[in-house]
Every structure is written in C-alpha cells, then in structure tokens.
Amino acid sequence: MSTLGRMLAERRDILKLTGRAGVPLIAATVLLNLLLGVLPVVFTVYAAVVVGRVPAAVRDGIGSAAWDSLLRAFAVGAAAFVAQQIAAPLRESVGELLARRIDGLVIDSVMRAAMGTTGIGPLEDTAVVQDLRTAARELENWVQSPGQACAGQLALHARYTQLAGYAVIVGAAFSWWAAAGLAAAVGLFRYGMRGGLRKYAGVRIGLDAVELKNDYLRALTIDSAAAKEIRVFGLLEWLRDYWRRCYLDWLAPLWTARRRIYLWPFLWFTGWTLLVTAAVLGVLGHVAADPGSDVTLTRFAMVVTAVLSALRLGDFYPESDLQTAVGMHAYDSVRRFFAGLERAAAANGGPAAPKEGTSEAGGEPAAPMPAPRGSLHFDQVTFSYPGEDRLVFDRLDLTIPVGRCTAVVGVNGAGKTTLVKLLARLYEPTSGAVRVDGVDIRERDVEAWRTHLAVIFQDFARYEVSAADNVAFGAVAHRADAESVRAVIDAVGLGAALDALPHGADTLLGRQLPGGADLSGGQWQRIALARALFALRHGSSVVVLDEPTASLDVRAEAGFFRDFTSLAEGATTVLISHRFSTVRQADLIVVLDQGRVAEQGSHEELMARDGAYARLFRLQAERFTDDADDADDAGGADDADDALRTGNGTGNDDESVEAGR
Numbered sequence: 001m002s003t004l005g006r007m008l009a010e011r012r013d014i015l016k017l018t019g020r021a022g023v024p025l026i027a028a029t030v031l032l033n034l035l036l037g038v039l040p041v042v043f044t045v046y047a048a049v050v051v052g053r054v055p056a057a058v059r060d061g062i063g064s065a066a067w068d069s070l071l072r073a074f075a076v077g078a079a080a081f082v083a084q085q086i087a088a089p090l091r092e093s094v095g096e097l098l099a100r101r102i103d104g105l106v107i108d109s110v111m112r113a114a115m116g117t118t119g120i121g122p123l124e125d126t127a128v129v130q131d132l133r134t135a136a137r138e139l140e141n142w143v144q145s146p147g148q149a150c151a152g153q154l155a156l157h158a159r160y161t162q163l164a165g166y167a168v169i170v171g172a173a174f175s176w177w178a179a180a181g182l183a184a185a186v187g188l189f190r191y192g193m194r195g196g197l198r199k200y201a202g203v204r205i206g207l208d209a210v211e212l213k214n215d216y217l218r219a220l221t222i223d224s225a226a227a228k229e230i231r232v233f234g235l236l237e238w239l240r241d242y243w244r245r246c247y248l249d250w251l252a253p254l255w256t257a258r259r260r261i262y263l264w265p266f267l268w269f270t271g272w273t274l275l276v277t278a279a280v281l282g283v284l285g286h287v288a289a290d291p292g293s294d295v296t297l298t299r300f301a302m303v304v305t306a307v308l309s310a311l312r313l314g315d316f317y318p319e320s321d322l323q324t325a326v327g328m329h330a331y332d333s334v335r336r337f338f339a340g341l342e343r344a345a346a347a348n349g350g351p352a353a354p355k356e357g358t359s360e361a362g363g364e365p366a367a368p369m370p371a372p373r374g375s376l377h378f379d380q381v382t383f384s385y386p387g388e389d390r391l392v393f394d395r396l397d398l399t400i401p402v403g404r405c406t407a408v409v410g411v412n413g414a415g416k417t418t419l420v421k422l423l424a425r426l427y428e429p430t431s432g433a434v435r436v437d438g439v440d441i442r443e444r445d446v447e448a449w450r451t452h453l454a455v456i457f458q459d460f461a462r463y464e465v466s467a468a469d470n471v472a473f474g475a476v477a478h479r480a481d482a483e484s485v486r487a488v489i490d491a492v493g494l495g496a497a498l499d500a501l502p503h504g505a506d507t508l509l510g511r512q513l514p515g516g517a518d519l520s521g522g523q524w525q526r527i528a529l530a531r532a533l534f535a536l537r538h539g540s541s542v543v544v545l546d547e548p549t550a551s552l553d554v555r556a557e558a559g560f561f562r563d564f565t566s567l568a569e570g571a572t573t574v575l576i577s578h579r580f581s582t583v584r585q586a587d588l589i590v591v592l593d594q595g596r597v598a599e600q601g602s603h604e605e606l607m608a609r610d611g612a613y614a615r616l617f618r619l620q621a622e623r624f625t626d627d628a629d630d631a632d633d634a635g636g637a638d639d640a641d642d643a644l645r646t647g648n649g650t651g652n653d654d655e656s657v658e659a660g661r
C-alpha cells in the first residue's frame with residue numbers, strides 16, 4: 001500500500017473507532033475544537049484592527065468616536081482571547097473523556113475475549129500473546145492509546161480551521177495567491193513533520209519484541225521470587241549487563257532512525273517553508289511601501305500576524321501527532337489479537353471466537369450436560385499442541401470409570417497434564433474424541449461440563465485474596481457458604497495454621513498486601529486441595545488432582561489418600577502423581593508412555609505383571625529403605641528409565657530424577 005493509502009486507511013480506522021464514543025461526546029469535542037480553530041483567528045483579526053485604530057483614537061482622544069471604536073475592537077479581541085482560554089481546558093477534559101470511553105470499550109472487548117476463549121491454546125500462542133501484551137501495555141500505560149488517537153484526530157479540527165482562517169485573512173486582506181502559497185508551504189512542512197513521525201513510529205513499533213523483553217527484564221529485577229535466586233547465584237552483574245545490552249538493542253536503532261528520518265528532511269522542508277514565507281512577507285512589504293498602495297496599517301498588521309501564526313501550524317502538534325501516529329498501534333495489536341483468536345478457534349474446530357467490538361461470542365450454545373454416570377473415555381485421541389509436530393497422544397484409548405479413583409503415571413512429558421487439559425476442554429483433540437457416557441463432550445455446553453469438574457493443576461493458582469476465598473473459588477457461586485469453607489479447611493488439616501494468621505481464614509494471602517500473609521508451599525497445596533473439596537461439596541463429581549502431594553511432608557502424604565478418598569466418596573477421582581505411595585491405593589492405575597496406555601490395572605495386578613509399573617514401584621520403595629544408596633546408583637536410575645520407557649525410548653533427561661522421587 002502506498003504511503004498515502006496507508007495514511008488514509010489509518011485515518012479511516014481512527015474515525016470508525018471514534019464512532020464508538022457516541023454522538024453527544026463526539027459533537028461536543030468537534031464543537032470545542034472548531035471553536036478553538038475560530039477564536040485565535042478572530043483574535044488575530046481584532047488585534048490588527050486595534051493596532052489600526054490606535055492612531056485615530058490617540059489623535060481624537062478619550063470619549064471620541066475613534067476611541068469608542070478602538071474600545072469595541074479591543075473588547076471583541078479580548079473576548080475571543082478569554083473564550084479561547086476557557087475552551088482550551090474544556091477541550092482537554094472532553095477529549096480525555098472521549099479517549100477514556102473508547103479505551104474502556106477496547107479494554108472491555110480485549111478482556112472479554114481473552115477470558116472468553118473456550119480453550120487456552122490461543123493464550124499460549126506466541127504471536128497472540130505478543131499482540132495481547134503489546135495492546136495491554138499501551139492501554140494500561142495510557143501514553144498513546146487508541147482513544148487518545150481518536151481525541152487527537154478530532155483536535156486536528158482546531159489546527160486546520162485556524163490554518164484556513166489565516167489563509168482567508170491573507171487572501172482577503174492581501175492576495176489569494178499569497179494565501180495559497182502560504183497554505184501550501186505550511187502543508188509541506190506539516191507533511192515533513194507528520195510523515196517523519198509516521199516513519200519513526202513504524203521503527204518503534206518494529207521494535208516491540210525488544211521492548212517487551214526489556215519490560216520483562218525490568219520486572220524481573222524487582223520480582224520477589226527471582227530476587228532470591230538473583231542474590232544467591234550472584235546474577236546481579238550479569239543481569240545488569242544483559243539488560244543494558246537489550247536496552248541498547250532497542251535504543252540504538254531508534255537513535256539511527258531519528259537522525260535518518262528527521263535531520264535532512266527537516267532542513268529541506270524548513271528551507272522551503274521559510275523561502276515561501278519570506279516571499280509572501282517580502283512582496284507584502286514591497287506593496288505596503290508603495291505610497292499609492294491600499295494596504296492600510298490594519299491590513300498590514302493582520303496579514304503579518306496571520307502569516308506568522310500560520311507558520312507555527314506547520315510544526316508538531318503535541319495534542320495530536322504522537323497520539324495519531326502511535327495510538328492506533330495498540331488497536332492494531334488488538335485487531336491482530338482477535339484475528340489470532342479466530343484462527344485458533346477455527347484450527348481447533350471450537351466455538352467461534354468473540355469479535356472485536358461485539359459483546360457476545362458467536363456460535364449457538366449447546367445443550368446442558370447431566371453428571372457423568374458410566375465412564376470418561378478417551379476414544380482414539382490424537383493430539384499435538386498447536387504449531388508442534390510432536391504427537392503427545394497417538395490414538396490414545398483410555399477409559400476412566402465413574403465413581404472410582406484412577407491414577408495416571410508416566411515419565412516427565414508423558415502427557416499426564418495434557419490429558420487433564422483435554423478432559424477440561426482447554427484443548428481439543430486433533431482427532432478422536434473425549435466421550436462422557438458415550439457422548440463427545442464437544443457436543444455439550446463447555447460451561448455445563450466444567451461445572452462437573454474440580455481440577456487442581458500442578459501449577460495451581462495462588463490468588464491474592466483471602467484464604468477463605470481461595471478455597472471458595474472451587475464453587476464461586478457458593479462463596480457465602482462459610483461453614484463449608486471451614487469444613488474443608490479443617491479436612492485438609494489447615495485449620496490451626498489459618499487460625500494463627502492475623503485475621504484467620506479472612507487473611508489476605510499475599511505478603512505485600514496490607515495485613516497480608518504468605519503460606520508455605522505445602523500449606524498452599526492444602527489450600528488447593530480444599531478448593532477441590534469445596535467444589536465437590538457443591539456439585540462437582542469429577543475431581544482431578546495433578547501432583548497433589550508434591551509439596552506435602554511424608555506424614556501428610558501418608559494421610560492424604562486415606563482422608564481424601566473418604567471425603568471424595570462417590571466422586572470420580574483422577575490422580576496424577578509420581579509418588580507411588582499415593583498412587584498404589586487407586587482403584588485403577590494407568591501407565592502412559594509414548595502417547596498411549598502402556599499398562600493398566602490395580603496395584604496388585606500391575607505388580608503381579610512385573611512390568612514397567614512394578615519395576616518403578618520397587619525402585620521407589622527402595623529409596624525409603626536402608627538400601628537407598630544402592631538403589632541410587634546409575635544402574636538403579638537406568639532401571640527406572642527403562643521401566644517407564646517401554647516403547648522405543650524418548651531419552652528424557654528428567655526421567656531418572658522423577659523416577660527416583
């Protein structure tokens with residue numbers, strides 16, 4: 001697209017977005033801007049009239065008709081000046097209101113879309129995430145936002161009305177040729193300034209990825225979690241140097257671009273503009289100096305003031321230029337973000353993604369879903385993550401019985417967490433289906449299906465709200481059920497620890513929050529377990545726990561399974577764990593390997609089979625005996641690797657570590 005085409009498309013987009021502010025606000029902004037265009041011109045005219053009437057007023061004295069006429073002209077000029085002083089801040093306020101309203105609508109639509117995707121695939125897509133982060137940065141910082149681009153574009157009315165007014169003054173009071181020449185010279189200078197800014201903004205926008213990296217490094221230096229390692233490992237010097245280099249990677253191209261874009265063009269445009277202006281003023285002076293000329297003092301003053309004022313209009317407009325050049329960048333990112341969501345929705349065959357500027361997601365809502373009664377079946381499920389060739393599952397066939405406890409084991413990367421993501425419809429299978437009582441879950445309403453699920457992921461969320469709310473988020477509609485919250489807190493053995501906090505279970509969990517406190521890793525894990533129990537008490541019937549005992553001490557781990565199975569009596573439990581002491585008590589144990597089920601059965605059945613599970617179980621049991629040192633040797637680790645790598649071997653370095661837990 002040509003530069004002009006791009007410029008027009010940019011302006012058209014801003015206009016379309018401006019329309020969302022509503023007619024009254026747009027009308028008020030335009031009106032104030034027109035007023036700010038006309039008032040300086042009126043002031044210029046009457047200032048010249050005052051100058052022209054001074055000689056007669058001085059000659060005729062106070063009280064004369066010439067004196068009164070001078071006062072009238074002065075009053076009009078002063079009124080125009082005062083009105084301008086009032087209109088300018090009013091324009092600022094109304095413009096800000098318009099900008100904030102538009103930005104608010106854009107932020108709403110982005111948040112709705114980001115939170116409203118059925119799956120999480122789009123939010124893990126690098127391009128989509130980068131667009132979201134870019135949009136969020138501009139919208140949050142409110143430096144050059146889309147709303148400000150809209151307000152900035154409307155502010156141009158004031159500037160161009162002024163230019164037209166000054167040109168009319170020069171044309172009417174002197175020469176229409178001079179007026180045209182002046183307008184062209186100012187236009188040329190503006191083109192140079194604004195065009196340069198567009199190019200500069202283009203370079204800055206091209207450095208988005210580097211800027212985001214710098215944002216990350218800045219945040220990292222003050223991140224409390226990283227602060228520990230930065231100090232312990234002595235990373236500070238390295239980090240400082242790395243950040244400095246990244247910062248220069250961002251700054252150096254900007255410096256170069258600024259010199260290239262601005263220096264010579266600026267001199268060239270300035271030279272031409274000054275030349276034309278000098279020609280207009282020179283001819284004016286020449287004509288005025290002619291004794292027979294009809295150029296009066298008033299007209300002379302008016303034209304000179306108009307020319308000089310117009311000249312200023314060729315310059316940079318602080319209320320408009322940067323905003324219109326960069327402000328829409330965030331909006332472009334927003335649009336790319338929406339396009340990315342749509343692409344991801346189409347690729348996953350899921351429901352249509354919400355569109356930018358709309359409030360609802362597309363697609364027909366599916367029918368609600370009854371609680372599962374028979375089985376959860378991964379029916380020939382093949383899956384690879386978007387953009388990845390590697391199959392995590394290759395025609396996986398797995399049946400999870402309802403009302404029983406199924407444990408899933410496998411080496412790091414075997415696909416255990418992915419299994420849960422597919423079950424919760426955070427991703428859709430590439431082929432095959434997840435069926436509940438024989439029905440593909442994609443045929444059901446996703447929200448309805450999720451009301452049956454209570455999933456605690458390995459990296460469960462630690463909300464900076466009260467401990468009680470952290471638990472109640474398992475079934476947020478029942479947040480007021482304090483009795484149940486207390487019951488599940490006690491059930492996971494957290495009652496005493498929370499009672500010791502300043503406000504008991506109502507203490508905010510976040511050390512940096514006023515009156516807040518933090519918990520240990522194991523206590524947080526208990527909070528997550530309580531959340532799952534709370535969900536079970538309020539209607540969920542399938543509970544999935546991904547590494548629920550990873551942070552629990554040995555005593556707590558031993559008690560966990562016994563307590564949890566009695567608390568989750570009748571529910572379908574899916575337990576993912578590397579700890580065989582937890583796993584062994586499940587009704588069914590499934591060993592995942594190479595994207596398929598390698599073995600399944602009860603602990604006794606699998607031990608009798610003496611396959612991968614049995615070897616790994618024995619290896620882990622040995623760790624708790626006096627022979628631990630023997631089991632810890634390389635042979636033992638190899639054994640563990642071989643045990644779970646029943647297929648053609650993945651060469652995963654972490655396997656021995658995990659197997660040895």
Ligand SMILES: Nc1ncnc2c1ncn2[C@@H]1O[C@H](COP(=O)(O)OP(=O)(O)OP(=O)(O)O)[C@@H](O)[C@H]1O
Nearest residue numbers: 124385388392410411412413414415416417418419
């Ligand atoms: N968001 C993602 N995008 C691309 N690949 C992913 C993503 N999440 C996981 N993977 C890959 O999918 C495979 C299965 O990962 P998954 O997390 O399901 O394994 P896991 O069995 O739960 O491992 P662990 O025991 O370490 O928790 C791994 O190879 C992993 O690298």
